[in-house]
Amino acid sequence: MVNRIYERFMDAADGDMPPSRLTADEVYAAAWRRRQRRVEVWTAVAVVALLVATIVGMQVRKPPAGHEVAVPPTPTPTPSPLGGLPNGTRDGGVVFAAATDADHLYAVITRCPGTDCTTQLLGSDDAGATWTLRSTDLGDPSNDYYVTAPAAGVLYRTVERTDVVESGPVTKVRIPKISTDGGRSWTDVQATTTPVTSVPANGWLECRNIPSQHPCPGLVVVDPATARSAPLATPPGFTVSSVVNVPAAAGFWVEGYDEEKKAPAVAVSTDRGRSWTVHAFAAEPRESGVTAASVDGVTGYAVVSEYHAGKTTRANPTPGPASSTHHVYRTGDAGQTWQRVDSGTALFGNQVDLQASFVARDGTHFVMTVSGWVQQWYVSRDNGHSYEPAGPTGLTPYLGLANAPMFGVVTHAPGLYLAFDVDSVYRSTDGLRFTRHPVRI
Structure with missing residues (x-):
């Protein structure tokens, strides 16, 4: 259960932004290095990025070595002096959000009275109408502001x-x-x-919290009733990159890379982690990944992304821009079988990275892409066959400096979708229409 947008943007934001283009190496490699200190996995699918108000990032996949993706010109930010937090972080800004059910919402905010920042946790017991202070000084503000809601009533x-x-x-x-x-x-x-052989009631799967070059160096089972964790006895047989955010009733979904088959893979467990149904997707070249999504555990989507190195010619020894292609697969039987369902035309453009994917309550599939610092929602209402540029009502993608970014969707609890920006938390019961709730105390 991983926050992809949050970590990818944060990791990229930790370094200097190029004045005119951002290379895939810079995004992926920088994020890969920093990901080892933020290896926790959580129940969210990509939440928010804050570039001018706060920049955020997303978990990485394997770096496409030597691949350079041309992007639109971007402004160069000044370094932030605020305790290691992203450039533009301000006092009282929201940097994370979670929910244990439709009424109980939580927001992590920054407190920056001077040049040093701390993070605090606010909570709402009335669906975001009012907020109260719950925890002060959560820890290192550059690392310890992730507060998630992986199970009912548990943060x-x-x-x-x-x-x-x-x-x-x-x-x-x-x-x-x-x-x-x-x-x-x-x-x-x-x-x-x-x-342990299975995940207990109200428990969940996490990635191990150990120093590692890999974002998910093994799966552990967390039991909130005993406040203990233990390795899962029967993990899926491939290298896991993340636990997919799905509601508890949907079972457990993980995604990663099958080193033996040289292909991105998804695994689904419907028996609390005792056994797994594994599917490896045909993909070329080696630099590829998969992003899975489901809301009911039965119907799911997997977007397979491939990254292609820029080609050189004798006349031009400098490699040209890298490109990316994306294909959509769908399952209707909890991952037992997968069918490619996209129309075969170029999806989402050929120089974009996939940032988010979620399924609304009615089965509508949303995808968010990014090119440089410009984001774009796409939606499919025909089971993944075609996509048009449109997003959920009330969520505006980041389009440069024209607006405060707010995007990504969390399916924390049954009937609840959540997103946030620097000022507010956004709730939805269907994943199609979101309502804004300002965070104030």
Whole structure:
């Protein structure tokens, strides 16, 4: 369950923005390096990016080595002095949001009285009408502002801690914490080493919180009833990159890469993680990935993205711009079978990266792409056969400096879709129409 937009934009924003173009290497490689310190997985599908008000990022896939994607000119921001937070972060700005049900919403905000920032957790028990302070100083503001809602009535976050050994190297570890009282108090999750065969009721799957070059170095089961985690005994047989955000009743979905078949893959478990149905998608070249989405656990979409290196000619030894292609697959039987359903024409343009994908309550499929810092929603109302440029009502994609970005959708709880921007949280019961709720205390 991973926040793709949030981490991809944050990771890219951590470095200098090029004045006229952003290379795929810079986005992917920088994010890949920084992803090892933010390896938690959560129940969200891509939430928000804040470039001028706050820039955010998204989890990476394997870097397309040497691939350069031409993008529109972009402004160059000034470095942010605010405690490592993105450029433009301001006092009181929302940097994360979550919900445990339709009424109980949560927002992480920044407090920047001077040049240093802290993060605080606000909560609402009346669907965003009013907000109260729940937790102060969540930790390192550049790392510890992810608060997620992976199960009913449970909030989850991790805190980075530095361990100093007298005669050894300094190491950084991440300590998982849960809250069952709306973020007012937190309990450490104790890691155990004995594998478990299934995920308990109200439990969930996470990526292991260990230093790693890989964004998901193994799956663990978290049990909020005991505040313990343990390795999953029977993970799917491929390299997992993330746990897909789906409602609890939809089972467990994961995505990643099958090293043996050299193909992106999706796995679905309908028995609490005891067994998995795995599908590897035909894709060329090696630099490819998949983004899966489902709302009911039965019907799902997988967008397979391929990245192609720019070609050189004898007359021009400099490689041309890289390109990308995207294909849509659909399942109607919980991942048992997948069929390619797109029309075969160029989807979403040939120099874009996929940022988000979710399924509305009525089965409508939404996809968000990004080219440079410009985002675009696409929608399919015919089971993935065709897509047109349009998004959910009330959510505006980021189009440069003309508006504060707000996008991505979280399916935290049954009947609830969530998004946010620097000022507000946006709720929807159907994934088609969103209502704005300003975050104020």
